[in-house]
Amino acid sequence: MLLPIILSGGAGSRLWPVSREALPKPFIALPDGETLLQKTLKRAIALPGVENVLTVTNRDYYFLTRDEYESNTESDSKHIIHDYLLEPVGRNTAPAIAAATLHACRKHGEDTVLLILPADHLINDQSSFTQAVSTATTLASQGWLVTFGIHPTAPETGYGYIESGEALADSISHKVARFVEKPDLETAKTYIASNRFTWNSGMFCFTAGAMLAALRQCAPEVLSAVEQTFAATGLDKDPVVLDATGFTLAPDISIDYAVMERADKVAVVPVSFDWSDIGSWSALAELVAPDDRGNRTSCETVLVDTDNCYVQSDSRMIAAVGVDDLLIVDTPDALLIAHNSRAQDVKSVVARLKLLSHATVQHHRTTHRPWGTYTVLEEGVGFKLKRIVVKPGASLSLQMHHHRSEHWVVVSGTAMVINGEREILVQRNESTYIPAGTAHRLTNPGVVDCVMIEVQTGDYLGEDDIVRLEDRYGRV
Amino acid sequence: MLLPIILSGGAGSRLWPVSREALPKPFIALPDGETLLQKTLKRAIALPGVENVLTVTNRDYYFLTRDEYESNTESDSKHIIHDYLLEPVGRNTAPAIAAATLHACRKHGEDTVLLILPADHLINDQSSFTQAVSTATTLASQGWLVTFGIHPTAPETGYGYIESGEALADSISHKVARFVEKPDLETAKTYIASNRFTWNSGMFCFTAGAMLAALRQCAPEVLSAVEQTFAATGLDKDPVVLDATGFTLAPDISIDYAVMERADKVAVVPVSFDWSDIGSWSALAELVAPDDRGNRTSCETVLVDTDNCYVQSDSRMIAAVGVDDLLIVDTPDALLIAHNSRAQDVKSVVARLKLLSHATVQHHRTTHRPWGTYTVLEEGVGFKLKRIVVKPGASLSLQMHHHRSEHWVVVSGTAMVINGEREILVQRNESTYIPAGTAHRLTNPGVVDCVMIEVQTGDYLGEDDIVRLEDRYGRV
Numbered sequence: 001m002l003l004p005i006i007l008s009g010g011a012g013s014r015l016w017p018v019s020r021e022a023l024p025k026p027f028i029a030l031p032d033g034e035t036l037l038q039k040t041l042k043r044a045i046a047l048p049g050v051e052n053v054l055t056v057t058n059r060d061y062y063f064l065t066r067d068e069y070e071s072n073t074e075s076d077s078k079h080i081i082h083d084y085l086l087e088p089v090g091r092n093t094a095p096a097i098a099a100a101t102l103h104a105c106r107k108h109g110e111d112t113v114l115l116i117l118p119a120d121h122l123i124n125d126q127s128s129f130t131q132a133v134s135t136a137t138t139l140a141s142q143g144w145l146v147t148f149g150i151h152p153t154a155p156e157t158g159y160g161y162i163e164s165g166e167a168l169a170d171s172i173s174h175k176v177a178r179f180v181e182k183p184d185l186e187t188a189k190t191y192i193a194s195n196r197f198t199w200n201s202g203m204f205c206f207t208a209g210a211m212l213a214a215l216r217q218c219a220p221e222v223l224s225a226v227e228q229t230f231a232a233t234g235l236d237k238d239p240v241v242l243d244a245t246g247f248t249l250a251p252d253i254s255i256d257y258a259v260m261e262r263a264d265k266v267a268v269v270p271v272s273f274d275w276s277d278i279g280s281w282s283a284l285a286e287l288v289a290p291d292d293r294g295n296r297t298s299c300e301t302v303l304v305d306t307d308n309c310y311v312q313s314d315s316r317m318i319a320a321v322g323v324d325d326l327l328i329v330d331t332p333d334a335l336l337i338a339h340n341s342r343a344q345d346v347k348s349v350v351a352r353l354k355l356l357s358h359a360t361v362q363h364h365r366t367t368h369r370p371w372g373t374y375t376v377l378e379e380g381v382g383f384k385l386k387r388i389v390v391k392p393g394a395s396l397s398l399q400m401h402h403h404r405s406e407h408w409v410v411v412s413g414t415a416m417v418i419n420g421e422r423e424i425l426v427q428r429n430e431s432t433y434i435p436a437g438t439a440h441r442l443t444n445p446g447v448v449d450c451v452m453i454e455v456q457t458g459d460y461l462g463e464d465d466i467v468r469l470e471d472r473y474g475r476v
Numbered sequence: 477m478l479l480p481i482i483l484s485g486g487a488g489s490r491l492w493p494v495s496r497e498a499l500p501k502p503f504i505a506l507p508d509g510e511t512l513l514q515k516t517l518k519r520a521i522a523l524p525g526v527e528n529v530l531t532v533t534n535r536d537y538y539f540l541t542r543d544e545y546e547s548n549t550e551s552d553s554k555h556i557i558h559d560y561l562l563e564p565v566g567r568n569t570a571p572a573i574a575a576a577t578l579h580a581c582r583k584h585g586e587d588t589v590l591l592i593l594p595a596d597h598l599i600n601d602q603s604s605f606t607q608a609v610s611t612a613t614t615l616a617s618q619g620w621l622v623t624f625g626i627h628p629t630a631p632e633t634g635y636g637y638i639e640s641g642e643a644l645a646d647s648i649s650h651k652v653a654r655f656v657e658k659p660d661l662e663t664a665k666t667y668i669a670s671n672r673f674t675w676n677s678g679m680f681c682f683t684a685g686a687m688l689a690a691l692r693q694c695a696p697e698v699l700s701a702v703e704q705t706f707a708a709t710g711l712d713k714d715p716v717v718l719d720a721t722g723f724t725l726a727p728d729i730s731i732d733y734a735v736m737e738r739a740d741k742v743a744v745v746p747v748s749f750d751w752s753d754i755g756s757w758s759a760l761a762e763l764v765a766p767d768d769r770g771n772r773t774s775c776e777t778v779l780v781d782t783d784n785c786y787v788q789s790d791s792r793m794i795a796a797v798g799v800d801d802l803l804i805v806d807t808p809d810a811l812l813i814a815h816n817s818r819a820q821d822v823k824s825v826v827a828r829l830k831l832l833s834h835a836t837v838q839h840h841r842t843t844h845r846p847w848g849t850y851t852v853l854e855e856g857v858g859f860k861l862k863r864i865v866v867k868p869g870a871s872l873s874l875q876m877h878h879h880r881s882e883h884w885v886v887v888s889g890t891a892m893v894i895n896g897e898r899e900i901l902v903q904r905n906e907s908t909y910i911p912a913g914t915a916h917r918l919t920n921p922g923v924v925d926c927v928m929i930e931v932q933t934g935d936y937l938g939e940d941d942i943v944r945l946e947d948r949y950g951r952v
Contacts, residue, residue: 017795302828304821317810317836319493319825322818323802328811334793335806337813342798345780349795352778360793377853378863382904383887385861385929387854407885407907409931411859428858429933431883433907453861453931455885457905 001051001112002137004044005100008037008057008065008119009090013350014280014343017334018312021362025278026119027064031288031298036278037068037119044117045072045080046126047133052081054103056096057119059086059241063370063473083107084239088247093202094219094258095250098226099242101211106235110209113140116255118202118277122287125273132271135172136205144267145214145260146205147176149198151272155188158279158344160200160256162268163191176266179256198270200256202277205269211259219258225250280343281327281336285310299330308340334360370473371396372449384456388442390415392450395443397471404458404465406434408442413450416443439469477527477588478613480520481576484513484533484541484595485566489826490756490819493810494788497838501754502595503540507764507774512754513544513595520593521548521556522602523609528557530579532572533595535562535717539846539949559583560715564723569678570695570734571726574702575718577687582711586685589616592731594678594753598763601749608747611648612681620743621690621736622681623652625674627748631664634755634820636676636732638744639667652742655732674746676732678753681745687735695734701726756819757803757812761786775806784816810836846949847872848925860932864918866891868926871919873947880934880941882910884918889926892919915945 012025019025026037034042044053053075057065062084069075069082085099097116104112115133123129136146149162165177179200183191191197206214215223229246251258260266278284288296294308295301299318301311306320313330320328325340338346353361366375371394378385384404390396390413398418408417409431417426418441419434425445426432434440436458444450468476488501495501502513510518520529529551533541538560545551545558561575573592580588591609599605612622625638641653655676659667667673682690691699705722727734736742754760764772770784771777775794777787782796789806796804801816814822829837842851847870854861860880866872866889874894884893885907893902894917895910901921902908910916912934920926944952 017793300834302825302832304824304828305818313811315809317493317829317834319810319812319814319822319829321812321814321821321825323813323815326799326813328813330811333791334795335789335804335811336795336797337799337802337804338795338797339799342781345797346795348780349778349797352780353793353795356778358776358793377861380863380887380927383927383929385853387856405905407883409883409933411856411931411933429881431907431909431931451856451859453859455887455907455929455931457885457887 001108002047002049002115002133003104003108003112004047004050004053004115004117005097005104006037006040006044006053006055006117006119007093007096008055008061009087010120012120013347015278015284016346016350016353017329017331017336017360020360020364022060022367023064023364024061027061027068030122030278030284035068036122037065038072039122040117040119041069041072041075043123043126043129044115045075045078047115047130050080052083052108054083054085054100056085056087056100058090059088062086062239064368067368086239086241088242088244091247091250092252093255094222094253095226095247097204097211097255098215098219098222098250099229101208101215102226102230103235103240104208105212108208110207110212111141112208113137114206114208114211116202116204120277121201121203122276122278123273128271128273132269132273133205135170136269138170139168139173139267139269140205140207140210143210144206144265145210145263146173147260147266147268148201148203148205149268149270150201150275151270152192152197152199155185155192156199157182157185157188161188161191161197162200164196164198164268164270168267173267173269176260176268179261198268199275201275204255204260210265214259214263218262219253222251222253222258281310281329281338281346282340282343285327285340310340332365369396370394379461382457382459384461386454386456388452388454390442390444390450390452392444392447395472396441397468397473397475398439398441399469400439400467401436401458401465402467403436403460404456405436406440407455407457408432408434409453409455411451411453413444413448414446415450415452416445417441441470477584478523478525478591478609479580479584479588480523480526480529480591480593481573481580482513482516482520482529482531482593482595483569483572484531484537485563486596488596489823491754491760492822492826492829493805493807493812493836496836496840498536498843499540499840500537503537503544506598506754506760511544512598513541514548515598516593516595517545517548517551519599519602519605520591521551521554523591523606526556528559528584530559530561530576532561532563532576534566535564538562538715540844543844562715562717564718564720567723567726568728569731570698570729571702571723573680573687573731574691574695574698574726575705577684577691578702578706579711579716580684581688584684586683586688588684589613590680590682590684590687592678592680596753597677597679598752598754599749604747604749608745608749609681611646612745614646615644615649615743615745616681616683616686619686620682620741621686621739622649623736623742623744624677624679624681625744625746626677626751627746628668628673628675631661631668632675633658633661633664637664637667637673638676640672640674640744640746644743649743649745652736652744655737674744675751677751680731680736686741690735690739694738695729698727698729698734757786757805757814757822758816758819761803761816786816808841845872846870855937858933858935860937862930862932864928864930866918866920866926866928868920868923871948872917873944873949873951874915874917875945876915876943877912877934877941878943879912879936880932881912882916883931883933884908884910885929885931887927887929889920889924890922891926891928892921893917
């Protein structure tokens with residue numbers, strides 16, 4: 001049995017202003033509209049024999065992840081069973097993989113073949129991917145811890161490298177001679193020339209039993225922290241939320257350091273499909289076809305004497321005059337203009353914004369909630385305006401605010417509203433008024449999205465003025 | 477008697493995306509918050525002996541101009557009387573000045589000294605300006621048509637030049653030897669070297685009688701078209717709206733061509749104060765003090781390895797990485813990024829947008845109306861959201877829409893609302909609903925702005941679905 005394990009997390013601060021703490025890299029839409037997470041799921045469930053998928057992610061991303069998965073109709077029609085291990089804090093890949101391993105042993109047995117897939121990889125060649133996984137699965141069943149080594153197309157200094165040792169019986173794979181850290185350019189060039197090195201993709205394949213043994217041998221402190229976490233965790237709940245006290249004590253260490261570099265029986269399956277971890281806006285720009293002046297755009301633009309620019313915007317008209325080699329990325333509340341050669345340094349913008357505690361580090365104007373989304377359209381003195389979209393069948397918590405009143409106008413779909421003692425159906429072009437201090441709840445009883453405009457008034461309009469009286473998503 | 481005549485018009489397409497057809501250059505706020513028009517008025521009424529100001533502008537800008545003037549408290553406290561001549565179409569400076577001259581003759585007599593001030597000039601040195609006007613006034617009273625020649629600080633190719641002839645009795649001024657069109661760079665350099673040339677500022681000073689005589693002699697076709705216009709115009713109305721049929725027939729010609737270059741007694745008062753017509757974003761950028769890397773910003777920015785950039789935004793966080801010499805101008809619906817050396821070419825962006833009939837050529841998200849402003853906050857399928865700000869005492873027309881219903885929520889101030897048969901007072905945090913087909917009117921009975929959020933729903937939400945039943949601004 002093959003169990004894909006999707007590791008989804010990471011900030012992706014080099015893709016600011018689109019990626020934010022509340023919407024990291026796996027969740028941002030690529031030019032084709034799909035997210036890296038959706039593509040990762042698609043790639044996983046297209047593999048033969050996959051019936052279960054285990055996702056390890058931060059608990060903050062649980063509903064967002066579920067939303068992404070639910071938009072994949074294949075997952076539905078193949079009756080894929082989704083399990084989740086939710087991390088209370090990020091602790092790098094070793095603890096995450098240890099938890100996934102324990103979970104798999106418990107639920108599916110030690111012979112289960114685990115395929116570790118980071119959620120921020122882009123691989124378009126499904127058949128080569130399937131072929132590589134098949135090779136890896138065979139090795140895994142023989143007890144190998146398998147890595148996937150990407151055929152290097154350039155002397156990249158941003159990746160780790162794997163040196164191949166002796167060839168294995170399948171005439172494809174090799175024993176790993178050694179792992180190397182991100183090299184300098186000269187070293188990287190010698191690696192490429194030697195033909196013995198591949199990029200360490202961060203994807204792995206092994207049986208649960210082999211990883212368990214390797215953890216016991218190479219990283220007992222990781223294993224024991226995760227075992228203690230499991231002992232304090234409600235493992236039969238759905239989703240499984242890892243015990244915070246235990247998991248926080250797990251060492252912050254990668255699986256490469258903790259296990260792969262130390263274990264005995266480690267193999268590399270060399271692959272030559274196109275692979276990217278979309279590490280910067282330059283990488284993302286590559287996904288859009290250039291025009292005859294090298295400009296790549298996915299929005300309304302007027303470009304005058306402008307060459308080799310990437311331009312992305314939600315809704316604004318972007319005009320450029322006499323500029324070259326710029327990355328221009330526009331969002332409702334923040335704009336980035338970077339020279340293409342400096343794409344990696346976008347992370348220093350985020351670092352500075354963090355020092356300023358600037359809102360654009362954490363959130364977009366649109367916030368995802370288990371029941372749908374809300375978007376702040378305008379904030380003025382004494383009022384705030386939101387567009388609220390509630391998914392069919394979903395329901396906000398029964399709640400109350402001390403300091404604000406709310407006017408609700410339904411502009412699309414239908415809302416069932418509890419407003420104090422009354423329960424009323426509010427249809428398109430109808431409104432209701434919720435005075436401060438009144439318990440209220442919004443439910444979408446219909447089969448299409450309910451879109452509502454909320455006009456808040458009051459002297460204090462912070463999101464923390466909310467008393468949740470009842471919530472179907474466990475947020476009381 | 478000295479009568480300042482403010483000529484306010486012109487598109488200023490080189491200042492897109494801030495200047496738009498509905499908000500041309502005189503109306504855009506400079507970094508200090510004042511508009512060029514406000515500054516022009518301030519400069520005019522600070523001159524000794526000014527009791528009246530005549531403004532010639534397009535009728536579309538009447539309410540906007542009045543709003544600007546009303547924000548000048550000095551104008552109020554000095555009891556300045558404002559007259560307006562409103563043009564139905566733009567016809568360049570000769571017809572505008574001819575109309576102003578006829579108006580001045582009629583109202584104040586032929587001896588009135590007229591001071592022509594384009595509304596888009598920036599002059600900070602009031603005392604030098606006052607001094608120059610005093611010199612010009614003396615000459616004007618002697619029958620001279622006076623120009624103001626700016627001491628050239630560089631061989632500009634974008635301005636016309638005035639060559640000085642023999643010195644006049646005041647030992648300051650000169651007879652004009654000739655006017656020259658925008659020269660090429662080499663020619664401009666010889667002008668600067670010769671010390672005999674000044675820039676033609678477009679400001680003029682003369683008596684109404686002298687201009688009338690000069691028009692009769694040099695540009696009889698302009699004078700007769702404007703005389704015919706006056707004959708068909710209600711001259712005692714306030715404001716005076718020039719007859720469209722007559723004014724449309726006036727030649728489209730500048731006062732320089734039509735009169736100044738041909739008249740006999742033309743003088744130049746050389747001045748050396750700082751003067752700018754804010755011809756581009758580069759000129760506007762100069763008004764903001766640079767930081768130690770030459771960046772000039774007036775908004776939230778994070779600049780990493782960025783030099784000599786100008787950054788302006790209403791509300792967005794602007795981040796730049798590794799870029800130089802850019803003009804970055806951000807508005808709610810359009811963004812401009814131009815190389816500083818290409819500031820003049822912003823007009824080609826506007827030319828292309830015109831071909832696309834793009835909304836950002838004409839309007840901002842915020843539209844000025846006689847009663848205040850409205851701002852489109854969001855447009856979705858079947859709904860549109862506006863913030864409406866009504867000035868104290870102001871009133872929208874009594875109106876009706878065929879295709880849309882409106883929910884009104886007052887978030888600041890108070891509204892008196894006619895809603896069908898009812899007349900109700902809607903206070904902060906109260907709302908009312910206007911069904912399609914119902915006559916309605918919004919009035920602000922208070923002494924502070926009334927801010928209202930309007931949620932429109934309907935299948936057609938165009939601004940042209942409006943039946944005005946009654947309007948105090950003559951728009952029925």
